Amino acid sequence: MNPYIFTILLTTLILSTMMVITSSHWLMAWIGLEMNMMAFIPIMMKTPNPRATEASTKYLLTQATASALLMMAIIINLMYSGQWTITKLFNPTASTLMTVALAIKLGLAPFHFWVPEVTQGIPLTTGLILLTWQKLAPLSILYQISPSINLYLILTMSLLSILIGGWGGLNQTQLRKIMAYSSIAHMGWMTTILPYNPTLTLLNLLIYITMTFTMFMLFIQNSTTTTLSLSQAWNKTPIITTLTMLTLLSMGGLPPLSGFMPKWMIIQELTKNDMLIMPTLMAIVALLNLYFYMRLTYATALTLFPSTNNMKMKWQFNPTKRATLLPTAIVISTMLLPLTPMLSILL
Amino acid sequence: MLKFIIPTIMLMPLTWLSKNNLIWINSTTHSLLISLSSLLLLNQLNDNSLNYSLVFFSDPLSAPLLILTMWLLPLMLMASQSHLAKEPPVRKKLYVTMLIMLQTLLIMTFTATELILFYIMFEATLIPTLIIITRWGNQTERLNAGLYFLFYTLIGSLPLLVALLYLQNTTGSLNFLLLQHWAQPLSTSWSNIFMWLACMMAFLVKMPLYGLHLWLPKAHVEAPIAGSMVLAAVLLKLGGYGMLRITPMLGPLTEHMAYPFLMLSLWGMVMTSSICLRQTDLKSLIAYSSVSHMALVIAAILIQTPWSYMGATALMIAHGLTSSMLFCLANSNYERIHSRTMILARGLQIFLPLMATWWLLASLTNLALPPTINLIGELLVVMSIFSWSNPTILLMGTNIVITALYSLYMLIMTQRGKHTHHINNITPSFTREHALMALHIIPLLLLSLNPKIILGPLY
Numbered sequence: 044m045n046p047y048i049f050t051i052l053l054t055t056l057i058l059s060t061m062m063v064i065t066s067s068h069w070l071m072a073w074i075g076l077e078m079n080m081m082a083f084i085p086i087m088m089k090t091p092n093p094r095a096t097e098a099s100t101k102y103l104l105t106q107a108t109a110s111a112l113l114m115m116a117i118i119i120n121l122m123y124s125g126q127w128t129i130t131k132l133f134n135p136t137a138s139t140l141m142t143v144a145l146a147i148k149l150g151l152a153p154f155h156f157w158v159p160e161v162t163q164g165i166p167l168t169t170g171l172i173l174l175t176w177q178k179l180a181p182l183s184i185l186y187q188i189s190p191s192i193n194l195y196l197i198l199t200m201s202l203l204s205i206l207i208g209g210w211g212g213l214n215q216t217q218l219r220k221i222m223a224y225s226s227i228a229h230m231g232w233m234t235t236i237l238p239y240n241p242t243l244t245l246l247n248l249l250i251y252i253t254m255t256f257t258m259f260m261l262f263i264q265n266s267t268t269t270t271l272s273l274s275q276a277w278n279k280t281p282i283i284t285t286l287t288m289l290t291l292l293s294m295g296g297l298p299p300l301s302g303f304m305p306k307w308m309i310i311q312e313l314t315k316n317d318m319l320i321m322p323t324l325m326a327i328v329a330l331l332n333l334y335f336y337m338r339l340t341y342a343t344a345l346t347l348f349p350s351t352n353n354m355k356m357k358w359q360f361n362p363t364k365r366a367t368l369l370p371t372a373i374v375i376s377t378m379l380l381p382l383t384p385m386l387s388i389l390l
Numbered sequence: 391m392l393k394f395i396i397p398t399i400m401l402m403p404l405t406w407l408s409k410n411n412l413i414w415i416n417s418t419t420h421s422l423l424i425s426l427s428s429l430l431l432l433n434q435l436n437d438n439s440l441n442y443s444l445v446f447f448s449d450p451l452s453a454p455l456l457i458l459t460m461w462l463l464p465l466m467l468m469a470s471q472s473h474l475a476k477e478p479p480v481r482k483k484l485y486v487t488m489l490i491m492l493q494t495l496l497i498m499t500f501t502a503t504e505l506i507l508f509y510i511m512f513e514a515t516l517i518p519t520l521i522i523i524t525r526w527g528n529q530t531e532r533l534n535a536g537l538y539f540l541f542y543t544l545i546g547s548l549p550l551l552v553a554l555l556y557l558q559n560t561t562g563s564l565n566f567l568l569l570q571h572w573a574q575p576l577s578t579s580w581s582n583i584f585m586w587l588a589c590m591m592a593f594l595v596k597m598p599l600y601g602l603h604l605w606l607p608k609a610h611v612e613a614p615i616a617g618s619m620v621l622a623a624v625l626l627k628l629g630g631y632g633m634l635r636i637t638p639m640l641g642p643l644t645e646h647m648a649y650p651f652l653m654l655s656l657w658g659m660v661m662t663s664s665i666c667l668r669q670t671d672l673k674s675l676i677a678y679s680s681v682s683h684m685a686l687v688i689a690a691i692l693i694q695t696p697w698s699y700m701g702a703t704a705l706m707i708a709h710g711l712t713s714s715m716l717f718c719l720a721n722s723n724y725e726r727i728h729s730r731t732m733i734l735a736r737g738l739q740i741f742l743p744l745m746a747t748w749w750l751l752a753s754l755t756n757l758a759l760p761p762t763i764n765l766i767g768e769l770l771v772v773m774s775i776f777s778w779s780n781p782t783i784l785l786m787g788t789n790i791v792i793t794a795l796y797s798l799y800m801l802i803m804t805q806r807g808k809h810t811h812h813i814n815n816i817t818p819s820f821t822r823e824h825a826l827m828a829l830h831i832i833p834l835l836l837l838s839l840n841p842k843i844i845l846g847p848l849y
Contacts, residue, residue, distance in 0.1 A: 299511070314559055319581075326551065341536075344525070345521065345524040
């Protein structure tokens with residue numbers, strides 16, 4: 044793509060999220076979300092193949108619907124409160140509509156159907172932006188309206204997300220779809236704790252973004268998009284196999300890696316609020332997620348897939364792809380657990 | 391406690407920076423030194439535990455388990471030398487690193503004061519074990535074995551996390567030393583029943599209890615020798631240790647809740663002992679024998695009498711050393727004939743007479759011959775369960791007889807009788823193997839002179 048155009052698109056993307064996060068007027072937040080969608084769609088079309096076109100179209104349709112619903116919720120809130128300030132909402136209808144709209148934007152169940160197909164159709168780098176940066180804006184709005192969200196609605200959607208994120212990923216071999224289902228499940232964990240302690244939503248978001256960033260960077264380093272090509276990584280860069288394994292185990296939420304921290308904190312907050320069955324159920328369903336991460340771990344680091352002899356004797360060239368921030372990201376996504384008391388800085 | 395943890399962590403740079411021909415020597419020697427320093431833990435106070443810091447403590451229950459854990463690392467390293475001989479040095483160092491990491495996490499588990507630290511370390515031990523089983527095991531079944539091992543343990547332990555956090559909210563602290571004095575008696579209500587189940591299921595799966603034991607034969611059989619040794623000797627005892635720690639908090643409710651699990655243990659020990667008599671795979675036989683011995687420990691812990699607690703602790707240490715030794719013996723067989731089928735290598739006494747001595751000693755301690763500590767453990771458990779309910783003596787007596795049967799069956803099948811013709815060119819035993827067996831059996835025999843140290847805090 045023409046570098047000037049690409050620069051403008053990236054700048055708009057960043058600017059739009061900043062607008063959503065920092066605005067205090069509902070109209071500006073809505074404009075920010077629209078700009079976000081408008082800037083992202085050409086980025087998705089960077090490689091002009093039919094898959095990307097399909098992905099972009101699905102993304103446009105879902106996000107535009109969500110924006111329309113969001114505008115409706117804003118207007119109802121205006122009608123009942125007479126002002127445009129972004130605080131908690133003053134009408135249960137507005138609150139429900141807005142939660143649903145933001146759920147569509149995030150990809151929470153039962154509005155999750157677009158996430159795997161859109162993630163699959165776009166290149167790895169764009170998929171990284173979709174699953175990490177694009178979550179910031181809707182979650183920031185959810186954080187601000189969190190006192191007024193209908194509890195049952197958000198808990199149902201999040202529990203359903205965790206279930207669907209776990210079950211949906213079981214039958215996948217395409218890495219981008221696996222990351223999409225993992226994103227759905229993690230969004231579920233994040234929105235579970237939103238009505239009780241929104242700070243932990245931000246903590247979970249931070250750790251999730253770091254882990255997803257690490258995974259995508261490892262995939263980009265090897266240019267792999269399927270489990271099969273990931274299983275050949277031992278021949279190209281052997282150290283990547285260990286790092287992939289550690290990051291995947293961290294995403295599965297195994298102690299002592301940092302992926303355990305958000306789960307532990309969320310379960311602690313939920314038990315403090317007298318909910319015991321729900322965190323148990325959530326934790327056990329998260330094991331479904333762990334199952335397909337284990338399958339990837341087996342493919343990468345612990346077993347040798349059958350392959351032709353050609354594949355076992357690759358030249359190990361100096362890597363030409365820049366592994367942006369990979370060491371930092373790996374350290375953060377695996378070794379952050381002892382620093383758990385530090386998360387008070389998020390307050 | 392840092393005097394054990396920091397040297398153990400530093401074993402890792404020692405391994406990576408060693409010259410290729412010194413990997414085994416360096417790590418074995420230094421881990422042996424650390425295990426000798428662990429004997430300091432035996433200096434226990436009579437009316438309190440040794441409180442090293444806010445984070446770590448050791449009392450007469452965890453001290454023998456810690457000494458066992460630290461004793462086992464040099465033994466594991468000695469046992470692994472042969473099957474890793476042909477691997478490139480980086481992979482050897484990786485394997486040793488996994489064992490050292492496992493050791494560090496186990497030390498921290500056994501000495502944790504705060505129950506959440508105990509939980510995190512308990513779960514963390516799964517990762518190196520999984521890597522050892524899946525990466526260095528030999529058959530394709532190891533993939534399934536790793537998954538069973540991981541998921542059985544995790545499904546049991548996630549409710550434990552919720553229960554521990556709930557306990558922290560209601561009692562204010564999860565410091566074990568405080569909690570044993572603060573614990574409120576639990577009445578019989580549905581929510582207390584679920585909390586009891588949540589607390590205990592993790593450890594019952596780990597022990598393992600008879601109905602949930604499917605992961606154990608798979609994991610033990612498919613693991614390489616060091617993996618089998620550490621699984622049988624220490625990781626199962628994590629379950630027992632956890633149960634012994636958490637039952638003081640679970641009040642009078644245990645008397646009602648324990649019945650189904652007692653039934654499963656009592657029946658399960660007879661079942662798994664019987665199935666040992668029909669095994670063709672040697673390692674599988676030893677694995678089922680582990681289930682049987684651990685079922686005794688579970689039953690002892692659930693009836694909560696002073697004698698049964700003492701018996702459970704003694705039995706855990708004794709079984710740790712015995713079953714680790716049996717796995718080493720089975721591995722010495724496997725390295726020569728590359729098969730675990732028992733009948734393929736018979737009559738070994740003619741070819742390897744000194745190894746036959748170790749086989750004899752191991753089988754005798756497995757069937758709880760007096761005056762070994764195996765007998766002390768089993769006898770205390772049998773007596774206390776008899777006092778809990780008289781008819782159980784039928785099951786207990788049957789179990790003792792069947793244990794003797796399969797131990798002698800294993801001994802006679804591998805050592806006595808006419809030898810098969812294809813084993814007349816096996817290599818003689820290495821001094822390393824004899825040293826390994828001696829280092830297993832000597833502590834076991836010495837402990838029969840002073841069993842007081844392994845009888846736990848209630849002595």
